[in-house]
Amino acid sequence: DTGVSQNPRHKITKRGQNVTFRCDPISEHNRLYWYRQTLGQGPEFLTYFQNEAQLEKSRLLSDRFSAERPKGSFSTLEIQRTEQGDSAMYLCASSLEAGGADTEAFFGQGTRLTVV
Amino acid sequence: AQSVSQHNHHVILSEAASLELGCNYSYGGTVNLFWYVQYPGQHLQLLLKYFSGDPLVKGIKGFEAEFIKSKFSFNLRKPSVQWSDTAEYFCAPWGGKLIFGQGTTLQVKP
Helix, strand or coil: CCCCEEECCEEEECCCCCEEEEEECCCCCCEEEEEEECCCCCCEEEEEEECCEEEEECCCCCCCEEEECCCCCCEEEEECCCCHHHCEEEEEEEECEECCEECCCEECCCEEEEEC | CCEEEECCCEEEEECCCCEEECEEEECCCCCEEEEEEECCCCCCEEEEEECCCCCEEECHHHCEEEEEHHHCEEEEEECCCCHHHCEEEEEEEECCCECCCCCEEEEEEC
């Protein structure tokens, strides 16, 4: 499968614990996005990378959230001291930025986080 | 700041009815426009896109959308829906980054 891969698919954690999700984008894609989606809502932008550089982070994002893309390939999203409000589907997408514009973004299956 | 608004949150249609979902965006610069679809239990996938040229674009499964620059709109249409079109539909403008509207849940009754 050469699509966007996310692991794990499901994560249940206790409130206060830290969690880390991984995203493997399509190999030639230089852009990588993280989104959060709750039931009945559209994907909410969290952050995105171009290669290894984190270009933007949502102002709504708590400082408990951090993302990395150390070598411009896979990315991790860490949530520290999880809260019940963090329960959501976390989506990763990748695209090829060319000439200043994104081509189609391809999405992974997502990681569903449940904080109990 | 970049923003997007979808007019309809929940639409219920009978098979063969026509569909139009509204989308308005705001962004000061050049924008690319996308519609994504999420079928039950599946991941988001591209329905159609507009970058430039003919403002009427065609996508998969008989969907089309019209870009009207003066109205900052990119409405999605389908002349005759099928039960298999039951899904969530998201308008997503790209103006530096890809953002999504709140989505429209389409339910097609057989």
